[in-house]
Amino acid sequence: MEKEKANLSVLAEKVSTSVINPCHLSYCPTMDLLALATQDERVHVFRLNGQRVFGVSKKEPISKVTSIRWKPNGNVSVFSLIFDIQAYFAHSGKIMYEKDYSTPSKAPICCLGWASNFTDVAAIRKRMANREAGVVLDDLMTSTDNASSPDYAPELPIELAFVDVANTLPKLSTLPVAGSQGDVFSSRVSLDTLFKPLPIGSADRADVLIIGHEDGTIHLSMSEDFSIGKFTLQDAELSLSNSKPFLYCSHPLSTTHALLCSRMSTSFQEIQLVPFDLRLVSIAGRQLSLLASKITELHSLHRYLRQVQEQLSTEIRTSQDLPSRFMRNINETLLEKSDCTWVHAAYHLAVTGHCYPEVKEWLVDELGERGHKRWEKAVNIGYEGVRRLTHENLLPALDRLSVLISRLRGLSRFQSSDYSLGLSTLELDNMLDSVNCLQLLAHQLLKCAVSELHQFAAFSTWLRHEIEKQAADPTSASAQEIAEKDMSFDHSSILEYIQGAMQHTQMLAYTANEGDGGRPGDLEAEGGLLFELYKKQMNNDSNGPRSQRQLPGIAGLLKHFEKQSGVFFEHISETQRRNIQIGVPTSLGVGDPTCADARMVDEVGRTSFGLIEDQLEAD
Numbered sequence: 001m002e003k004e005k006a007n008l009s010v011l012a013e014k015v016s017t018s019v020i021n022p023c024h025l026s027y028c029p030t031m032d033l034l035a036l037a038t039q040d041e042r043v044h045v046f047r048l049n050g051q052r053v054f055g056v057s058k059k060e061p062i063s064k065v066t067s068i069r070w071k072p073n074g075n076v077s078v079f080s081l082i083f084d085i086q087a088y089f090a091h092s093g094k095i096m097y098e099k100d101y102s103t104p105s106k107a108p109i110c111c112l113g114w115a116s117n118f119t120d121v122a123a124i125r126k127r128m129a130n131r132e133a134g135v136v137l138d139d140l141m142t143s144t145d146n147a148s149s150p151d152y153a154p155e156l157p158i159e160l161a162f163v164d165v166a167n168t169l170p171k172l173s174t175l176p177v178a179g180s181q182g183d184v185f186s187s188r189v190s191l192d193t194l195f196k197p198l199p200i201g202s203a204d205r206a207d208v209l210i211i212g213h214e215d216g217t218i219h220l221s222m223s224e225d226f227s228i229g230k231f232t233l234q235d236a237e238l239s240l241s242n243s244k245p246f247l248y249c250s251h252p253l254s255t256t257h258a259l260l261c262s263r264m265s266t267s268f269q270e271i272q273l274v275p276f277d278l279r280l281v282s283i284a285g286r287q288l289s290l291l292a293s294k295i296t297e298l299h300s301l302h303r304y305l306r307q308v309q310e311q312l313s314t315e316i317r318t319s320q321d322l323p324s325r326f327m328r329n330i331n332e333t334l335l336e337k338s339d340c341t342w343v344h345a346a347y348h349l350a351v352t353g354h355c356y357p358e359v360k361e362w363l364v365d366e367l368g369e370r371g372h373k374r375w376e377k378a379v380n381i382g383y384e385g386v387r388r389l390t391h392e393n394l395l396p397a398l399d400r401l402s403v404l405i406s407r408l409r410g411l412s413r414f415q416s417s418d419y420s421l422g423l424s425t426l427e428l429d430n431m432l433d434s435v436n437c438l439q440l441l442a443h444q445l446l447k448c449a450v451s452e453l454h455q456f457a458a459f460s461t462w463l464r465h466e467i468e469k470q471a472a473d474p475t476s477a478s479a480q481e482i483a484e485k486d487m488s489f490d491h492s493s494i495l496e497y498i499q500g501a502m503q504h505t506q507m508l509a510y511t512a513n514e515g516d517g518g519r520p521g522d523l524e525a526e527g528g529l530l531f532e533l534y535k536k537q538m539n540n541d542s543n544g545p546r547s548q549r550q551l552p553g554i555a556g557l558l559k560h561f562e563k564q565s566g567v568f569f570e571h572i573s574e575t576q577r578r579n580i581q582i583g584v585p586t587s588l589g590v591g592d593p594t595c596a597d598a599r600m601v602d603e604v605g606r607t608s609f610g611l612i613e614d615q616l617e618a619d
Helices: 121-129 137-142 156-161 188-194 279-284 286-337 342-352 357-414 425-471 477-483 491-499 507-511 530-543 554-577
Strands: 020-027 033-038 043-047 052-056 067-070 076-080 084-089 095-100 109-118 205-213 217-222 226-232 243-249 256-264 269-278 580-582 586-590 596-603 606-613
Touching: 020 067, 033 067, 033 076, 052 084, 067 109, 076 109, 084 188, 109 243, 121 137, 205 243, 205 256, 205 286, 226 286, 226 554, 226 580, 243 269, 243 596, 256 596, 269 279, 279 286, 279 580, 286 342, 286 357, 286 507, 286 554, 342 357, 342 491, 357 425, 425 491, 425 507, 425 530, 425 554, 507 554
Parallel strands: none
Antiparallel strands: 020 033, 033 043, 043 052, 067 076, 076 084, 084 095, 109 205, 205 217, 217 226, 243 256, 256 269, 269 580, 269 586, 596 606
8 A cells, every 4th residue: 555645835935045054954843933054154043934033143254053953942042163052042032142162072063952851751641641631742842831731730749849939039130231241131031031930830841952072072961051061972882982973862751862973984984873861850850950940040140240240340440431531630730740649639629728720720721611521420320330230230130149049058958868969058058158248248339339429429519619619710709609608518528539439439349350450369268158257357447447458359259159159060960970871872874974864752651763864774
């Protein structure tokens, strides 16, 4: 009996102005979007009606697209270059992250795969076996919240464990556009997608990102930023020497994944099937999804805080540039003629009312009302920017980070004794201590900004008065009216600003990098609770002169927190890598990797592999 021929209907058609690379086409699993690469190494995402959603151009002449994949939920498109991986939001086209994978392996990336695994396969099969509910695998894969399904049976202890108080916190505010790295935080859509809470019903699956290199190195990640680490095919099996992975396949109901590898012999290429079992998915269960989600969020929060710190430092430096130029001009004149600086002359003028001739000439002819307005505008914008970034961005992000670490700390204390997630309560306590220090410095920065802004307002009013006073004729009636206003100024605030913030704002001590004048210090050598050290130093600085030994500011603490979190992540990855087992490779004969495809099929609990290739035949 002859098989009926399948009739495929055309869904859409578009004529491209650029030559399309037929090896790099990827269809979104949940939306009608198509990602493709052209011969000039540009990536475009189109809707089926031909409308272009967004495009990505190559940054360097040597950049070459090697693969394109979609995240299983369709929200993120990822493509690989020679050594880099770039991920973009499907809704906005904003870059989610860009990573360099040349460190794990010096060989170029040749294989990319993104799959999803159910953590509780038995429960999923039970739901699929219920014919009355009519649940199929595609419905479970495309559902974003299985808890809303009518056949979903919640378990109260598990649901309570997955309740996340972070969902009740206010949304993080967007940041001003500051280059490509900070562009992801400038969009409301991208920010909401990046910090989207994990739905309770979708915690039963784990996303796996596989990156293969030409030298046989395989890098494994869960979710987006939860790096499990790497393993080498040659170390697992000697017969895989000189093997290069070129295709990846998996099934959501099986923890066994597979790689198709090619091994070049003298005159032909041998195709090998390499299975590997991700036992960590079944062992850790739903906790793995929660852990991967929280670690990804922790990575994003750290990037967000880094961007806030950089913008704070930029705001402060920008606000001081114009006043510094004005003061440099008068300082050169005063040092040459009166052997003093603008700080001494301004203090002398504010206390005695006597104005040096050089200062009078500078106030009237060089600074004037126009220069004063520019000075006032630049400083006010800087202080208001610091207040806004600290109050709307820095403090809310630190609050969210504190809640997140507390959540991980709870997992570490009450994790099951049957398995270990690799969480260390001591490491999390140290990370929480660093966050407490950051919160303390953020509040001190806010107080400093408000105090200096109040002082500058008094100084600016006084400076405007002195400009008018020195420009007026001493014998005129207007000069007498101006002189009568002298007693209405807040002289204490004026003198504090002249002696302090006008020369060097204390805000830089909280935000600047160590190379830009930030406070030096090695937090690794301090020992004990850092919060107590910072609190003690704050008390000492408020009760007397500032000590010579200063602890690092926000930039230094963020760097220290990055080191702490790196050690924490490495312990988790090391624990999870022990649950990866590589199987014995199977030779599939001679073939051409450029025209091969593979699918993993699950039939009544048994997993089999299907290979389609013009020179290979499989039953």
